Amino acid sequence: MKNPILKALLLILLALLSHNYFYGQSYKIIYEMTWKPSKDSIGYKKELMSLVTNEKEPSYFQSYDKFRYDSLKTKLVKDYMENGESLRFPNETNQSKYRTFITKDILNNTISAENKFYTSVFITKYKCQFKWKINNTQSQNILGYKAYNATTSFGGRNWTAWYTTDIPIPDGPYKFYGLPGLILKISDSSGDYDFEIKGITKEKNDISRRAFSYKKAVELTPKQWTDFWKKYKKQPSMILENLNTTQTTYVINGKDVNSREVKDEYDKKEWEIIKNFENPIELTPTCN
Numbered sequence: 001m002k003n004p005i006l007k008a009l010l011l012i013l014l015a016l017l018s019h020n021y022f023y024g025q026s027y028k029i030i031y032e033m034t035w036k037p038s039k040d041s042i043g044y045k046k047e048l049m050s051l052v053t054n055e056k057e058p059s060y061f062q063s064y065d066k067f068r069y070d071s072l073k074t075k076l077v078k079d080y081m082e083n084g085e086s087l088r089f090p091n092e093t094n095q096s097k098y099r100t101f102i103t104k105d106i107l108n109n110t111i112s113a114e115n116k117f118y119t120s121v122f123i124t125k126y127k128c129q130f131k132w133k134i135n136n137t138q139s140q141n142i143l144g145y146k147a148y149n150a151t152t153s154f155g156g157r158n159w160t161a162w163y164t165t166d167i168p169i170p171d172g173p174y175k176f177y178g179l180p181g182l183i184l185k186i187s188d189s190s191g192d193y194d195f196e197i198k199g200i201t202k203e204k205n206d207i208s209r210r211a212f213s214y215k216k217a218v219e220l221t222p223k224q225w226t227d228f229w230k231k232y233k234k235q236p237s238m239i240l241e242n243l244n245t246t247q248t249t250y251v252i253n254g255k256d257v258n259s260r261e262v263k264d265e266y267d268k269k270e271w272e273i274i275k276n277f278e279n280p281i282e283l284t285p286t287c288n
Helices: 004-022 064-083 222-234 236-240 260-277
Strands: 026-035 045-054 059-063 101-105 110-117 120-127 133-142 145-154 157-164 182-188 193-202 218-220
Touching: 045 064, 059 064, 120 222, 133 157, 145 182, 218 222, 222 236, 236 260
Parallel strands: 120 218
Antiparallel strands: 026 045, 026 193, 045 059, 059 101, 101 110, 110 120, 133 145, 145 157, 157 182, 182 193
């Protein structure tokens, strides 16, 4: 087909016709995220990430190690609630550098970002729509699928995506979505970030009990989250303040969270994790 605009419209129509069929199925997609932790970094870091779609439910994106732990935790909680089995969680030993849990409700153009700090959970909801420029004159093979080219601007960066209509799920890694097919690879023009598919399987997953034992989630507006995150980066141990009550004392490694030693150690550990994203995926806010 010589007319690229008409071809793009037909691809979008194909995705819409396939929407109900593919949203009636469940997939686990594994991506490798490669990124430069700071602008002056010489090397790059890598981490496996998971995108999970469950039938007509919102999809979710998180680190693969965290996904595995959350899946196990959900199973243990369900066994406990259904069969009365003893409930004991294994130590969370994953070394994930990326910690945000992203939920995408594509039908309503809504994205939620969930962040956990010690016993607290914060959720921020965004309205977000991507403006894609599709260029189907360019294609390449990725993981055995024919992929087409599209570009967009997001978070102060220019991105190039490769998507396939062979899997007409309008989803992708991180917050990206809205193309007439699954995003297999997406990179920013500066070479700071790259997400590329490494595997896909048809399976249903459940991590609905991932926040079991945490406090009730606190919902923050985008501005409130930005203000909180700025303060947290300066002094992470602020999250340990005012936790203890007359009935409950919180401890880390057997020591009261109010102790200076615990707070100093917590700050040190969190600052090391924060360093991994001194060069953030989003340089400027796009969604609100």
